[in-house]
Amino acid sequence: MQPGDDGRVAHGAGRPSWCVVHTDWGDGSAFLKAWQAWRQHPQRPRLLHFVAFTDHPPHPQAMRAAAQAWPGLSDLAGALAQQWHALLPGFHRLSFDQGQVLLTLGVGPAQTLLREQSFEADAIRLGHRGLPVNATDWDIHALKALARLCRRGTWLEVPAGDPQLPQRLAQCGFVTRSPQAPAAAAAREPLMWQGEFNPRWTPRPARMAPPQAPESCVVLGAGIAGACVAASLARRGWQVQVLDAAGQPATGASGLPAGLFAPHVSPDDAPLSRLTRAGCRATRQLAGQALLAGTDWQASGVLEHGARGRRELPALAPGVDPAAQAEGSRPATPEQLAQAGLDRSTPALWHASAGWLRPDRLVRALLAQPGITWRGQTPVTRLSRDAQGWTLRGAGDEPLAQAPLLVVAAGMASAAWLQAHLPLQALRGQIAWQVHAGHHEGLDLPPFPLNGHGSLLPAVPLDEGLAWVAGATFERDSTDPAPRPQELPAILERLQTLCPPAARGLAPEFAAGQVRAWAGVRATLPDRLPAVGPVDAQALPGLWVCTGMGARGLTLAPLCAELLAARLHAEPLPVSQRLAQALAADRFLEQKGL
């Protein structure tokens, strides 16, 4: 292994996290070496972030072949290959080793994408080892974009070559040393300039807020949003208490017996589409780490029936590999349509990265992780703040918990404390479900879930047995979570459009009153995007939220929790900064002119 190829991970020993940036992904072996060095170091940082950029993601086979040249990298290359799919232009977050090794891959020019991030880097390698840095690509403006991500002392390595480069780097605050040419030649290493960020002026970093050291935190709400936030913070060393009014976790909207995680698709690739694509990836990764596939969740693929008109996939920019899009979403094949009992002319998409999940299973698994204390039967009625931080109080105004950081993730109930800041709106919904009772074959159900106008999960292993789940109704401004049997026919009606054979098969059960109902209340915001981050940093310091998941909590909560943690720690964002800002919890303050 060459010096520096391990991303200087050893320099992060004993620190809570270490963030390496490589502006050129190359064949991926530098990431694998950094990951290996992290695994082997006895005092490894709790979290390793590796940020890298590539215009054209290499084929996994090529990366595996490159990894074979280095001892011990093959297994890591295999794990990388499993997540190496659907890499469209933009940012992708790949998560390894229980979320402790996080790869943020930017597909596109590093110079442009770096401006879409706001983190604090510890070590940077500019360009590709052995190849001189291209002076046009790394002009003064591009180097300034890189300098925005540095703290005093950020380590830098650049292939030697362009004689003007040290001067340009100095203009941006980097101090570089001349390469040790004879020593490098003797070791048959490429010549590298090394240095660090140490400007003569006070740097103005790009990050949204100074990184916060992990301490104690209270999360209000033990639904999927609260549990994901708790897990993301605990992974970073926080001691997290999760309070909930109910005696069991996941009794609110997250008590849904099972639901879908799936991407939204739009011809202009709207923020919701980009967000849900990243969300599906995050949900799959978290479910894969915390749950049992086939029992608690399944990346089954989902067929989206465009009953209300065809959903258009966005046009691909020139040069983008169509396979990258097809690995995520593509037109459904005639075989898939036939399996769903749909006519071959039916407009439909196949979302290969989608699937089903039992949210209560995920919530319970996350709350059981180290660093998290779950406290049920603890209804919170009032929040107050003093020099120590936030105090949550019960019905008799008694203090229930206190911490410098409070994250409100109480679904629609968050409005009780945040109404002046977040225009949350209730959207009640109901599903129908029933166990198959041994006659699955006779029901004519499709072999995979469907969504579109309503949804159908044909076979989910619930506690009561293998069951079908059909959804869902939408009723604005109702906060009544009680199921209503009189609404079940509306679900059958949706099913008749979504999947006629399934509706025919299940109609007798609906008619005989043998179908069970479950209802819950979704919390939505006017732009259909969640709210993540500080609500009002000036007026309510230390009060953050993660809510407004609407009808997509299973797709969005794991990603939103990682986004919240990244913002808190000035870590690389799992999505672009523009998308993160579209989710900012204080976005409505500006609209109201508060």
Ligand SMILES: Cc1cc2nc3c(=O)[nH]c(=O)nc-3n(C[C@H](O)[C@H](O)[C@H](O)COP(=O)(O)OP(=O)(O)OC[C@H]3O[C@@H](n4cnc5c(N)ncnc54)[C@H](O)[C@@H]3O)c2cc1C
């Ligand atoms: C019918 C229906 C079908 C759905 N289908 C899907 C689907 O297929 N896919 C999908 O992604 N999403 C689906 N959703 C949406 C999904 O369920 C939600 O987005 C998600 O569960 C919201 O999670 P949450 O943690 O934000 O809120 P919740 O799960 O509601 O959690 C809030 C928690 O806060 C607690 N709390 C509230 N007030 C207090 C208080 N004062 N003190 C202490 N604790 C308090 C509650 O007890 C609750 O546990 C569906 C929703 C419904 C209703």
